Amino acid sequence: xxxxxxxxxxxxxxxxxxxxxxARAMGRLGVAGVADVRQGKHFELEVxxxxxxxxxxxxxxxxxxxxxxxxxxxxxxxx
Amino acid sequence: MSRVGVITFPGTLDDVDAARAVRYAGGExxxxxxxxxxxxxxxxxxxxGGFSYGDYLRAGAIAARSPVMGPVVEAGRAGMPVLGICxxxxxxxxxxxxxxxxxxxxxxxxxxxxxxxxxxxxxxWTSSFTVGQELRVPLKSGEGRYVADAATLDALEAExxxxxxxxxxAPNGALRDIAGVSSADGRVVGLMPHPEHAIDPLTGPSxxxxxxxxxxxxxxxxxxxxx
Numbered sequence: 308x309x310x311x312x313x314x315x316x317x318x319x320x321x322x323x324x325x326x327x328x329x330a331r332a333m334g335r336l337g338v339a340g341v342a343d344v345r346q347g348k349h350f351e352l353e354v355x356x357x358x359x360x361x362x363x364x365x366x367x368x369x370x371x372x373x374x375x376x377x378x379x380x381x382x383x384x385x386x
Numbered sequence: 387m388s389r390v391g392v393i394t395f396p397g398t399l400d401d402v403d404a405a406r407a408v409r410y411a412g413g414e415x416x417x418x419x420x421x422x423x424x425x426x427x428x429x430x431x432x433x434x435g436g437f438s439y440g441d442y443l444r445a446g447a448i449a450a451r452s453p454v455m456g457p458v459v460e461a462g463r464a465g466m467p468v469l470g471i472c473x474x475x476x477x478x479x480x481x482x483x484x485x486x487x488x489x490x491x492x493x494x495x496x497x498x499x500x501x502x503x504x505x506x507x508x509x510x511w512t513s514s515f516t517v518g519q520e521l522r523v524p525l526k527s528g529e530g531r532y533v534a535d536a537a538t539l540d541a542l543e544a545e546x547x548x549x550x551x552x553x554x555x556a557p558n559g560a561l562r563d564i565a566g567v568s569s570a571d572g573r574v575v576g577l578m579p580h581p582e583h584a585i586d587p588l589t590g591p592s593x594x595x596x597x598x599x600x601x602x603x604x605x606x607x608x609x610x611x612x613x
Contacts, residue, residue, distance in 0.1 A: 317489075321533060322559070324494045370451065373444055373480065375487040376533060 310384040311354055311363055315372040316347035347377075387414045388606040390599075391428035393458070393474075395420040395449045399436035400471065400582060407582040408432070411599035413606075420452045429606045430467040430510075431458055433474030435526075435580060445488060445529045446476030455481050467510040467602045468574045472527055475566070475576030484567055484576045485542065486534030488527075492559025496528040500591045501579055502553030503565055507546045509572035514601040520553055521594035523584040530578040532560040532567070542567055550577050 317323045323345050330344040350371055354363070363381050372379040390408045392415050394401045405415035416428050420438075425431065438449035449455065455477070462468040462483045470478035478484045491497060500522055505515040515521075534542070539562055542548050550566035558578070566577025581595025 320535075321489065322492060322531075324490055324492055328494055370447070371443075373447070373487055375479075375485075375535075376489055 309354055309356070309358075311352040311358075312382045312384060313350040313352065313363075313367045313371050313379055314347060314382075315350070315367075315377050315379045316345055317376060318378050321376050387412070388430070388603050388610070389414045389416050389426075389428045390602070391416045391418040391425055391431040393418045393420065393431065393433050393454055395436070395438035395452060397437045397440055398434055398473070400434040400580065401436075403580075403582045404432045404434040404471065407585045407596065407599045410585050411596055411603050413599065413603045418454055420449065420454050422454045423457070425454075425457050425461060430602050431461070431469070432582075433458070433468065433470040433477050434582070435472030435474055438473055438477065441473075441529075444476075444480065446473060446478075446480040449473075449477045450480035450482075459483055462569070462574045465571060465573050467605065469511050469598065469602070470574075470576035471580055471582060472530070472578055475578055476529065478574065478576045483574050484569060485538050486532055486567065488529050488578065489531050489533055490529050491527070491531050491557075496526075497530065497557045498526040499524070499557070501525045501557060501565075503550045503577075503579055504553050505549070506551055507549045507568065507572070509549055509568045509575050509601075510605050511568075511575040511598045511601050512549060513605060514597045521550075521581075521584070521597070522592040523579045523581050523595050524591065525557065525579040527558065527578055530558040530560065531556070532564045532578070534561065539564075545570065547572075549575055550579070 326344040326346040408415040503521045556563045584590035584595035
């Protein structure tokens with residue numbers, strides 16, 4: 308078994324109104340110095356040894372993320 | 387009488403109105419269930435609005451990979467008329483039948499009001515309108531902002547596949563004010579506003595929406611006469 312992290316974020320060119328709303332709320336809390344916030348999704352997968360990197364990429368690119376609007380990073384955590 | 391399938395997913399809301407619109411237009415609505423393995427011999431399919439699977443993951447993402455969508459995608463690619471309304475449009479984009487994606491409205495607010503739509507292309511679902519005709523129908527969505535990369539948008543415009551545009555600046559921030567698009571052959575159409583809620587003056591702002599359903603039924607009758 309291995310633990311795999313998939314992080315998904317809206318592409319840089321896609322407007323992220325949720326991230327912008329979070330950034331504005333920081334200003335109202337008195338937080339200074341945060342120039343930008345982008346909001347995405349974080350997935351943790353427990354996979355067995357039959358799931359190789361190509362399969363993980365397929366899972367991320369066909370289901371966890373929508374390639375039209377999102378980019379993603381797949382990481383295997385050291386066991 | 388032409389048979390038009392109307393899919394119900396867990397969380398679908400507008401299947402009953404879509405079936406009613408089919409009936410008003412003179413067709414026979416046929417209920418399809420998300421778990422169905424085939425399309426029960428229908429001649430066309432409507433993928434209605436709602437919050438299929440609770441909008442988990444992304445709006446339409448889980449529904450696009452449900453059992454009934456396999457045959458819908460196959461039939462749509464082969465030329466069967468398919469209409470996706472609101473969540474149904476999101477599902478057709480997620481399933482790869484239509485290009486682009488629908489994302490959170492630019493103002494973050496759920497928009498629920500009447501909008502003006504301009505018909506921009508003749509398709510299987512718009513043949514009873516004239517290009518340039520304006521319709522009044524309800525819009526009710528939180529993730530209705532149509533996006534695609536600039537090359538895709540240019541191609542859609544060049545190929546006449548922008549089917550509906552908002553007649554005002556898009557209330558959800560949709561790129562180029564796009565409210566609906568079609569497949570290359572004009573048989574698969576998706577739009578965010580709700581024509582099925584505008585078929586009866588008692589319950590809607592107009593009867594303009596009925597034209598989508600009469601369009602497809604006229605097409606189906608004409609093609610049946612040729613066979």
